[in-house]
Amino acid sequence: MKAIVQDRYGSADVLQLREIDRPRPRADEVIVRVHAAGVDFGVWHLMEGMPYAVRLAMGLRRPSNPVRGIELAGVVEEVGTNVTAFKPGDEVFGIGDGSFAEYARASESKLLHKPSNLGFAEAAVVPVSATTALAGLRAAKLEAGQTVLITGAGGGVGSYAVQLARTMGAEVTGVCSTSKLDFVRSLGAAHVIDYTREDPTAGDRTYDAIIDLAGSREVASLRRVLAPTGTLVILGGEGGGKWLGMGRQVWSQIVGIASRQKFRMPIGLVNQKDLATLKAMLEAGTLTPVVARRYPLADVPIAIRALAEGHSRGKSVITMS
Numbered sequence: 001m002k003a004i005v006q007d008r009y010g011s012a013d014v015l016q017l018r019e020i021d022r023p024r025p026r027a028d029e030v031i032v033r034v035h036a037a038g039v040d041f042g043v044w045h046l047m048e049g050m051p052y053a054v055r056l057a058m059g060l061r062r063p064s065n066p067v068r069g070i071e072l073a074g075v076v077e078e079v080g081t082n083v084t085a086f087k088p089g090d091e092v093f094g095i096g097d098g099s100f101a102e103y104a105r106a107s108e109s110k111l112l113h114k115p116s117n118l119g120f121a122e123a124a125v126v127p128v129s130a131t132t133a134l135a136g137l138r139a140a141k142l143e144a145g146q147t148v149l150i151t152g153a154g155g156g157v158g159s160y161a162v163q164l165a166r167t168m169g170a171e172v173t174g175v176c177s178t179s180k181l182d183f184v185r186s187l188g189a190a191h192v193i194d195y196t197r198e199d200p201t202a203g204d205r206t207y208d209a210i211i212d213l214a215g216s217r218e219v220a221s222l223r224r225v226l227a228p229t230g231t232l233v234i235l236g237g238e239g240g241g242k243w244l245g246m247g248r249q250v251w252s253q254i255v256g257i258a259s260r261q262k263f264r265m266p267i268g269l270v271n272q273k274d275l276a277t278l279k280a281m282l283e284a285g286t287l288t289p290v291v292a293r294r295y296p297l298a299d300v301p302i303a304i305r306a307l308a309e310g311h312s313r314g315k316s317v318i319t320m321s
């Protein structure tokens with residue numbers, strides 16, 4: 001099968017389109033014929049092996065699985081001996097190990113039947129980013145009527161966070177660049193701040209919660225616009241240190257010891273329960289995935305370079321022809 005593989009950590013230049021053996025399922029795994037695969041920052045971290053903590057889990061000198069790609073949507077090709085929830089021919093979405101390939105292995109527990117109203121490309125951009133948005137809003141314990149500031153509101157995670165916060169009944173202020181203002185409004189933001197013209201951490205307005213996805217603003221700056229008992233949820237920000245990559249998150253925990261403000265740093269772990277929650281919203285039309293750009297498998301390096309620039313509008317996807 002064709003797959004995007006890497007033999008060493010590094011920039012998108014290390015990625016190669018190669019012919020490799022099709023994976024075989026372990027007992028609790030499914031082989032999915034991939035129709036579409038989402039492009040998210042997790043892929044970038046695994047490709048670069050950065051921060052270094054990634055290498056402890058993925059392989060010290062090179063990634064133990066050379067095939068990149070996490071999110072997927074496709075059709076079940078083969079099932080392991082213990083798999084009961086899926087059978088060949090089922091349309092699924094979720095995460096797997098190496099989805100930038102014609103076939104990928106996925107744990108049964110990380111998949112769900114695809115929402116009936118979505119195409120494969122739309123379904124493939126849901127799992128990691130929407131689960132992360134959900135985790136962030138839960139960590140903020142956001143309630144109806146509260147105010148929330150969301151940075152990176154027009155990106156892969158932000159486009160879900162705005163919609164989900166709105167559905168929870170919160171009053172959303174989205175932070176994005178000029179070209180995305182109308183888009184972020186259309187997602188459900190009551191207010192938008194163009195960060196290229198206005199500092200979202202300046203001014204008198206405060207928020208019950210901040211979901212911080214982009215811009216790597218200092219914790220002290222974000223606290224300035226956080227209500228006295230509000231919650232700052234730091235989800236994003238590359239460049240947080242070579243070793244752990246979580247400089248701001250760690251600092252926020254220290255600051256939080258002596259503060260009534262709360263600081264959270266959740267991780268969006270894909271699981272069937274959250275996928276089911278999201279699927280119900282997708283099928284009800286209260287949540288809509290935004291596909292940014294579509295790339296063929298051979299163009300994964302181009303897609304990842306574009307992602308790394310950090311100005312995505314929704315989320316890009318690799319589609320198999």
Ligand SMILES: NC(=O)c1ccc[n+]([C@@H]2O[C@H](COP(=O)([O-])OP(=O)(O)OC[C@H]3O[C@@H](n4cnc5c(N)ncnc54)[C@H](OP(=O)(O)O)[C@@H]3O)[C@@H](O)[C@H]2O)c1
Pocket residue numbers: 040041042128129132151152153154155156157158175176177180195213214215216235236237238266267268269307310311312313314315
């Ligand atoms: N904790 C977790 O489990 C988890 C899971 C997934 C992702 N993440 C992290 O979450 C972050 C966002 O991921 P993503 O997939 O949403 O990235 P993305 O698709 O690149 O979105 C980032 C968005 O932020 C905007 N932006 C850039 N600079 C900004 C600034 N200074 N202020 C406000 N907005 C700015 C970008 O467009 P414009 O500049 O045009 O507005 C873009 O729309 C990443 O750091 C990623 O690593 C964390």
